[in-house]
Amino acid sequence: MDRFADAREEMVSRQLEGRGLRDKRVLAAMRKVPRHRFVSKKLSEHAYRDMPLTIGHYQSISQPYMVALMCELLELSATDTVLEVGTGSGYAAAVLSELCGHVVTVERISELAKNARDVLGVLECNPVEVHCIDGTIGFPDRSPYDAILVSAGAPAVPEVLKHQLKSGGRLVIPVGNSRMNQDLLRIRRISEQKFETESHGGVAFVPLVGEDGWSD
Ligand code: SAH
Numbered sequence: 214m215d216r217f218a219d220a221r222e223e224m225v226s227r228q229l230e231g232r233g234l235r236d237k238r239v240l241a242a243m244r245k246v247p248r249h250r251f252v253s254k255k256l257s258e259h260a261y262r263d264m265p266l267t268i269g270h271y272q273s274i275s276q277p278y279m280v281a282l283m284c285e286l287l288e289l290s291a292t293d294t295v296l297e298v299g300t301g302s303g304y305a306a307a308v309l310s311e312l313c314g315h316v317v318t319v320e321r322i323s324e325l326a327k328n329a330r331d332v333l334g335v336l337e338c339n340p341v342e343v344h345c346i347d348g349t350i351g352f353p354d355r356s357p358y359d360a361i362l363v364s365a366g367a368p369a370v371p372e373v374l375k376h377q378l379k380s381g382g383r384l385v386i387p388v389g390n391s392r393m394n395q396d397l398l399r400i401r402r403i404s405e406q407k408f409e410t411e412s413h414g415g416v417a418f419v420p421l422v423g424e425d426g427w428s429d
Contacts, residue, residue: 220261239285251268291312307341351377361374
């Protein structure tokens with residue numbers, strides 16, 4: 214327990230259950246992971262508010278609801294191997310680690326990757342691999358993945374990510390032709406060459422920057 218336990222509980226009941234999220238494993242993970250540890254001390258009082266918060270380098274930790282929604286859409290089970298592109302603070306990676314067997318997360322900004330590695334290392338969450346690379350090309354070393362979460366907005370779906378999914382695997386990614394607004398897509402790999410895409414509404418993520426993303 215910590216002094217934010219009540220705030221965290223209220224976040225889950227109002228922001229998540231109150232908006233219709235029902236996946237019990239996701240709700241339990243959101244109840245457990247101490248979001249305040251992933252923001253600066255100055256912002257910790259705001260950590261359980263219904264909004265993204267700055268983490269420096271013009272990047273942000275996503276709104277709690279968005280993290281929970283994306284995790285629900287990934288349909289994770291306890292033995293899954295998951296890739297996250299866009300570690301940022303490491304918060305979503307910590308939540309993912311509660312939901313699956315192995316998490317690999319990649320971040321292009323080295324200081325953010327280092328900070329995330331440090332905080333994930335001291336918390337009682339399951340082990341997470343953090344790498345500092347351009348995730349628009351995925352992370353082939355651990356592929357294929359049961360699920361891939363992209364935590365930044367892409368101009369288009371990077372083909373290489375689709376092909377790092379197992380058959381039956383899910384890719385959740387915000388995609389849009391402006392740097393500011395996207396549609397949240399879930400792409401399911403049906404077979405070797407067959408993919409199904411569905412949209413889960415409008416979202417606003419920081420841009421995915423890299424070889425197969427937006428330019429710097
Ligand atoms: N999941 C994060 C949210 C981070 S915001 C959290 O829970 O805090 C998105 C992050 O994606 C930023 O840190 C940004 O630097 C990173 N990013 C953008 N383009 C990237 C790329 N091509 N590869 C890896 N990380 C990228």
